[in-house]
Amino acid sequence: MEQGKRHIAILGSTGSIGTQALDVVRQHRELFEVELLTANNSADKLIAQALEFDANSVVICNEELYGQVADALQPEGIKVFAGMKSVCDLVAADNIDMVLTSMVGFSGLASTVAAIKAGKAIALANKETLVAAGSLVTTLAAKHEVPILPVDSEHSAIFQCLQGAGGNKLSKIHLTASGGPFRTWERERIAVARAADALKHPNWNMGAKITIDSATMMNKGLEVIEARWLFGVEPKDINVVVHPESIIHSMVEFADGAVIAQMGWPDMREPIQYALAYPSRLDLDNRKLDFATLSKLSFEQPDLDRFPCLSLAFEAISRGGNIPCAMNAANEAANAAYLKGKISFYEIADVIERAMARTPFIAAPDLDDIFATNDETYSRTNAEIWR
């Protein structure tokens, strides 16, 4: 990527990653030009962001809210569009160099593919894109010579560690996990835990979907698959280690046994700035590590009995094809149902396992197969949950 001012699009700008990305931009207005902001439903927040950052264009995906956004922004000379289709069209515009994909879930795939085809650098926060279509997306990015810069803290950590690798191949990834809000709970207590309990995440400030995924450890499962595609490692060479302090954000190991770790206080703005400004590092008003008061870093094995979703993710990636896509779709349906109190904690894993078992296997799915697998699995899973 060329140096100088970077012209960015933020897809999902009103969510947790989007707002933290704009906080990074706010501290470095001289480096970034905000070209495009998109949101699903948060019209008021989108309007405020577009005015503050003088965006060129915005998209409100919920078309019913178009009038409200257009009335507020068009008089200011900001172009306003509605609907998901507009996102796919606008990410390809000439005024954009980099697209931060911070939408939630599978819904981010179409616009990510559109941005890659248009040759835009991708700052990837939407991990479900790689879970559902990792082979297709990474192949497409290579074909268009588009960098995929990870925003997920663990993958940013691995990417940062690899800057010191001097071209040596890594032999293992140690993917750290906080263990989530139920790490120390007995299985019986987890079984009756409600979404409100899960939403009290100890370390990271995140959106609701990922916080539930963190409680089930499906988030770590999704990240294993994400790492597999971003770094070309076999699943057997990805070791998940629970590290409750969330200070080490992940590690890479080399053939000689040397391990390089990336550390920092848990704050998503650090990996966001690294992706947005890569290869530069920016001043950030975040909390810095103080090793004198950091009394210990601890590590433990993940408990697959209490957190079965992690095993399901390893099973999905080892089966390959369209199975990770089916797993992801079932998880999106189950996660939302758990948030609404419709199913219990361990029903999430049961629902996903059944969905994976009944998915007709496609070994080398194309993009149409991926969309079909997602849609069919999502609606069948919802029908099962809400019947």
Ligand code: MG
């Ligand atoms: Mg993460």
